[in-house]
Amino acid sequence: MMRAGEESDVWECTSCGYVEGRDAVEDAEMTTTQGQQKSEIVDVSDAEDQGLPTTSARCPECGNDRAHWYMQQIRSADESETRFFICTECEHKWREDDH
Template sequence: MKFCPKCKSLLLPKKGQLVCSCGYKEKGEERIVITERMGSHDLDVADEEDDPDGNSELPIVCWNCGNRGVTFWMVQMRRADEAPTRFYKCRKCRKVWRSGK
């Protein structure tokens, strides 16, 4: 606990600093802790939008933007004895549509 040297109010930690309602700021030890945490490079951003499944690209032209390069996946819509519905996704405009009717 630290108190403001100006107005004797309790200083509150805020963004690595100790701040007082009067406007006084003091860089406290907490800043070190926060800096260390920020420095960790565990942030591995998953880039799932880019390539959901690299093997399933088809030379189909997207009806929406004309881009050639479409991924697909199968979904069993109803019963198991029916053919699964094939979905397509344009790698450029992200448009998704299904095959068949």
């Protein structure tokens, strides 16, 4: 994994220390770990106000039988999405993975 400081004009390998010059054109086309982290954030606060759908699902915390739900890709692209639930009563959050 190569990294660079904000003011740095080189890429440096975090394992072996190899150094390579940076190219502004190539850098603009690159996907960074910071960009990936930002795209994976899902705000589920006030789920009902966000328009999330509801379904029949038993909350493991309070036993309520209704929950808001959404799906998100959190693993590699060749694996199915993960379903997330938010209890309509106690707002407990849990997930359901396909195996």
